[in-house]
Amino acid sequence: xxxxxxxxxxxxxxxxxxxxxxxxxxxxxxxxxxxxxxxxxxxxxxxxxxxxxxxxxxxxxxxxxxxxxxxxxxxxxxxxxxxxxxxxxxxxxxxxxxxxxxxxxxxxxxxxxx
Amino acid sequence: xxxxxxxxxxxxxxxxxxxxxxxxxxxxxxxxxxxxxxxxxxxxxxxxxxxxxxxxxxxxxxxxxxxxxxxxxxxxxxxxxxxxxxxxxxxxxxxxxxxxxxxxxxxxxxxx
Numbered sequence: 001x002x003x004x005x006x007x008x009x010x011x012x013x014x015x016x017x018x019x020x021x022x023x024x025x026x027x028x029x030x031x032x033x034x035x036x037x038x039x040x041x042x043x044x045x046x047x048x049x050x051x052x053x054x055x056x057x058x059x060x061x062x063x064x065x066x067x068x069x070x071x072x073x074x075x076x077x078x079x080x081x082x083x084x085x086x087x088x089x090x091x092x093x094x095x096x097x098x099x100x101x102x103x104x105x106x107x108x109x110x111x112x113x114x
Numbered sequence: 115x116x117x118x119x120x121x122x123x124x125x126x127x128x129x130x131x132x133x134x135x136x137x138x139x140x141x142x143x144x145x146x147x148x149x150x151x152x153x154x155x156x157x158x159x160x161x162x163x164x165x166x167x168x169x170x171x172x173x174x175x176x177x178x179x180x181x182x183x184x185x186x187x188x189x190x191x192x193x194x195x196x197x198x199x200x201x202x203x204x205x206x207x208x209x210x211x212x213x214x215x216x217x218x219x220x221x222x223x224x225x226x
Contacts, residue, residue: 043216046215105156107155
């Protein structure tokens with residue numbers, strides 16, 4: 001099956017710094033990728049839709065200046081958490097669409113902000 | 115606004131027993147997904163249900179979809195410890211079905 005890779009798997013950073021998380025579709029081109037966040041023992045919450053070559057579409061309540069999304073190519077989307085704070089600590093998961101409802105999830109990236 | 119609810123939220127059951135997890139959603143959708151998540155891991159795709167009356171089975175798990183009732187079920191048959199995990203259903207929004215709204219999740223614990 002298709003593979004979606006996230007990097008890094010786990011990152012610990014100091015409060016106030018920015019962190020970039022990458023989501024790559026390794027064996028297919030994804031015009032659309034999605035970013036989710038998951039707090040401990042909770043469900044996944046859709047943050048934004050990342051579209052190749054255009055601006056991301058953010059869900060209500062998600063700060064676009066806080067969570068910068070760049071979908072520079074058909075195989076790569078990046079999520080940058082700017083000026084991270086402890087409340088941004090979460091598990092971030094991306095998914096990539098192969099079209100026709102075929103979705104593949106990355107392994108997830110755990111962010112811990114001290 | 116599309117809402118997806120799962121029931122129960124937590125389930126502890128003995129090995130060998132059967133049980134059903136329910137997933138209700140509030141607006142029309144044409145596809146429903148079931149995922150498994152182990153602690154600290156991402157999602158593992160279990161089933162994709164695309165039409166009313168669809169039924170899929172894999173091992174001890176069977177999923178069904180009733181689009182008229184906006185209900186999907188995940189039935190566990192003769193549970194084993196390896197099935198212990200959190201199970202999520204997710205529904206595609208009608209307009210952009212690749213955008214998923216996830217249910218609350220059901221944490222399953224199977225004990226001897």
